[in-house]
Amino acid sequence: MCGRFEQSGTRKYYARAIGADTRGVEWVGGDTIPRYNVSPGTAPLVLHTLSDALHSDYLRWGYRTPNEAAEKKSPWINARVEKALSGRYFRHMFRDGRVIVPAGGWFEWTVEGGKKQPWYITRPTDEPIFMAGLTNLRPYTNQTVEIGFVIVTADSSGGMVDVHDRRPVVLTSTDAWRWMDLATQVEEAAHIAQTRSLPTEAFVWWRVDRAVNRPDPNNDRKELLTPIPEQA
Template sequence: MCGRFAQYNSRNEYFDALKIKDDEIIYDPQPIGRFNVAPGTKVLLLNERDEHLHLDPVYWGYGPDWWHKQPLINARGETAASGRMFKPLWHHGRAVVPADGWFEWKRDASHKQPYFIYHQNKQPLFFAAIGKAPYDKDHGHEGFVIITAASNKGMVDIHDRRPLVLSSDAVAEWLSPETTPERAEEIAQDAALPEKAFAWHPVDKAVGSIKHQGAELVERIDHPLV
């Protein structure tokens, strides 16, 4: 986790949930319309620089010059603040991915069944992220990663990791350059939505191919394989 997610509502929906005022960022009522966001593509990323909020298209993945493998797309919340790879990003590159839900695959011996996971009240989600700032510059494969947390209770039946979803009230402090790395760790622990905030349902396996991008990908199916 997290390997696919949906970012399909309009910017207005996300900004309204954060109580961002009209003069703080450019609003846009048009739906973003991405129902199957994949790694290696550019994703709209909310960040703060020069005392203003910005929503920039940023490469999903992080692979510095010395990293000779596929770019990483996630970072474990338990170690991201202190590990060699991600500590500098935690200090100076905190950001948020506005989203509407994410996909996970449940497996048994012979089948994989995708599920769409979302806020039980259909509210926008805000994934904690870190990356290479400033985000208005193209850093190649040094883009961003989504912070993950351990899944508990029922959600572990789908997958053992999940995005670290911040409460809307915590987003501004997470993004602020004035927030210390230590305080950011506290936010990640204390302001993350619990598993009980989410609901999920099985969806068509077509979501496994990035060729498919339609709204039908998040619709419930009646006969899951797993």
């Protein structure tokens, strides 16, 4: 799964990295402070397309149906790609709400000595990642329901299983555009999510301080990404 992630770049940085033309007014200003420990319930940057052009919004990480909201149930933050297409819960988002969540990396946890040990997972090169997401946002529509997004996850493979058995679907910039394009048919989008995620060998990961675990909105420092020594 994906329970936290780092999003310290600017909107323009992520837009350029995905291959967008950033000369328009859409990409002037509008940045928040760098975030190194984005948690569910907050509103990070999300990329999507409108009329074949890249746009952005700050959306709440978490989705629940109106009935779940009325019952005050906790929102979903991830969607299993295997169920998102076939189940009724997320299928409408697969048709009309495919987005990209840009980041520098994400956190997963193992249990060591009875305590949750966080790991930071990123690319070995200085480049962002593009995580597949789903949202119920409908631009230019008067919506009276809670708006949010979830991150699409798939089974881990290779050594990353040692960190967690599931991970976000991370796409290349080319596949990210195909994923966001609403002209892409649902079946093709599902194929992208199921088969085009970057392989385990495209990432590196290391232990980080357990301070990452604190549910404090001010717990958001660059030092949280610093590797800690291997345990003896």
